[in-house]
Amino acid sequence: MNSPADPLAALPLRDDLRGMSPYGAPQLQVRVALNTNENTHPVPQDVVEAIARRVGEAAGALNRYPDRDFTDLREALAGYLGHGLTAENLWAANGSNEILQQLLQAFGGPGRSVLSFAPTYSMYPLLALGTGTKYIAGVRAEDFSLTAESAARQVREHAPDVVFLCSPNNPTGTALGLDVVEAVYAAGEFHDMVVVVDEAYAEFARAGTPSALTLLPGRARLVVTRTMSKAFALAGARLGYFAADPRLADAMRLVRLPYHLSTVTQATALAALEHHASLLATVADVKRQRDRIVSELSRLGLDPAPSDSNFVFFACGSDAHAMWQGLLDEGVLVRDVGIPGHLRVTAGTEEETTAFLDAVSCYLGRS
Structure with missing residues (x-):
């Protein structure tokens, strides 16, 4: 009430x-704001100048709609990620929250459910609510860890349509073993479940911590999401993206708003990717x-x-x-x-x- x-x-x-x-x-x-997981280092001057040039060049065409399929940006993102990915594997939106929202719009919705393992990113239930998707809060151990056996058992118990795996997990900061991702994917294969591994903080991982990008080949319903808000120090630019099977990426065109990535956003992200070493x-x-x-x-x-x-x-x-x-x-x-x-x-x-x-x-x- x-x-x-x-x-x-x-x-x-x-x-x-x-x-x-x-x-x-x-x-x-x-005096010191350390509550939103931003990269508190300022954007390097060479990147500032590169973004200004790119945006300045694009400004003369702002009377026209942006490239609806942001082809150059998807190619640049694929080049940055490597792992044999191409533009067809990539999708981008206004921050990784919009990425997750679009995934739920496509694969969740009324009569469907999404499972994640609490405590985890607090936007997951809100995104579920906004898309009419039933949210299921799975559980972790008392030390907030999650084993492959426990995760797979909960997937079989609840049979969700989508699973969100946050790795490194927010708020605990701990990464999942790839065995957890593999077990969750296998447990959901009988009902074509989509598995989303949210790797917003992947660039900060300790040496030897693997990425779920290595698991993409042969898994048509596995999605690995990333963002430029954290390691790239571009929280204000609002650019999130994912890598997945080309058919899954193509499905996002059914739910995205027309021309959802502005010309300015695309120009900013392209300049940042060209100077990613500096960032x-x-x-x-x-x-x-x-x-x-x-x-x-x-x-x-x-x-x-x-x-x-x-x-x-x-x-x-x-x-x-x-x-x-x-x-x-x-x-x-x-x-x-x-x-x-x-x-x-x-x-x-x-x-x-x-x-x-x-x-x-x-x-x-x-x-």
């Missing part, structure tokens, strides 16, 4: 939307700061999870919100992900990481 003060109460909303809250992290003006040069530093956070939080007596992403999920005692507020009082904003006794912090620059660790020390010294 909506309260009388709810400004939406008088609107004829769908019943399943009533009382819902929109997704979003707090947007506060703070990804910050990844090594982010990983150093992430590992530093894990080491220092352990030294301070907290319990951080090993991370393959650009953030660290850590156990912080019984009152996570009190610690969240204590860090905020020091000008450092982290994420309270709603899991009792745990917080999540983005690995920022060296200076930002130092500010976070100093704030943690200060809080622990007071508590």
Whole structure:
């Protein structure tokens, strides 16, 4: 029930939307913002100039619709990913959230279901809700791990139409073994289930952590999603993409809005891909700061999870919100992900990481 003060109460909303809250992290003006898993390093100047040139060249044709099939961009994305992929294997949209939404529009919807394994990315149930897809919250072990046996058993139990596997997982930062992906795919073959591996943070993975891109050959219903928001430091550009069998990629044309990727978006992404080495040069530093956070939080007596992403999920005692507020009082904003006794912090620059660790020390010294 909506309260009388709810400004939406008088609107004829769908019943399943009533009382819902929109997704979003707090947007506060703070000294150090480490709550949304952005790459906090600024875009390198050579990339800024390349984007400006590309967009400037495209500006004269903004009276015309963009390339509806964004052919040049799909070719560039395939070249970046490698693994023998071609433009026909690639699809892109306005951020990986729109990618996931389009996948549910095509393969989910009324009378169908999507399974993921909680705790995981909190947008999954909201995307399911928005597309009329039944959301099934699978379970993980007490330490938030997920084995191939457990995942496959839950797939057989629920028989979903789509499965979302987040790897590295958000908010825990841990990557899945490829055996989990293989087991889930095999368990769903009898009813043509689509398996989506969300690799938004893949570029931050530790050495030896494999990508599900290696599993694409021979699996016509496997999808691997990526984004340019994280490692590429282009959260403001809104470009997500996936690799899959060409037939699955082609199916997205049935649900995408006409000309859904603007000329400016395509130009920005192409310039970034041409200079991806410069953009990804910050990844090594982010990983150093992430590992530093894990080491220092352990030294301070907290319990951080090993991370393959650009953030660290850590156990912080019984009152996570009190610690969240204590860090905020020091000008450092982290994420309270709603899991009792745990917080999540983005690995920022060296200076930002130092500010976070100093704030943690200060809080622990007071508590």
